[in-house]
Amino acid sequence: MFGLGKRRSKFGKFLDRYGITQQELSDASGVNRNSISRVAQSDDNQPSMKNAAKIVKALKKAGYEVNYDDFWSM
Template sequence: MLGLGKPRSILGKWIDKHGVSQTDLCEESGVNKETISDLCKDSERKPQKKTAGRIVAALNRLVPGTNVCARDFWQ
């Protein structure tokens, strides 16, 4: 079960809800696994603009029919 008992950020909750693994997101976005892991558990952590763009583009490819943007996860 994804996310069981772990603190989750908005991004972490979103990928859990949509069945996307951190490994899949890492591979699709080209973003380091440690960075993805930190962003999925730490609500205070904000990625650089380029990294956020890569993550969002990967999410939109991994979950057809979605149209997320960086503001959905990071203010």
């Protein structure tokens, strides 16, 4: 039964590990929830630098020590 469920990127796994919902992050960062969902699904999807900066800033404000490089490669 392994492998069942949704595909997740490093970013998506981070959200799951800490119980952060996409809607909470969307409200805190100002990034559309669909954009957050897209980048949480696959490592092939990367946000624009503007949206990535908003996401990282919101996570840092919430007390998480994260950087762009933790989730996405340049």
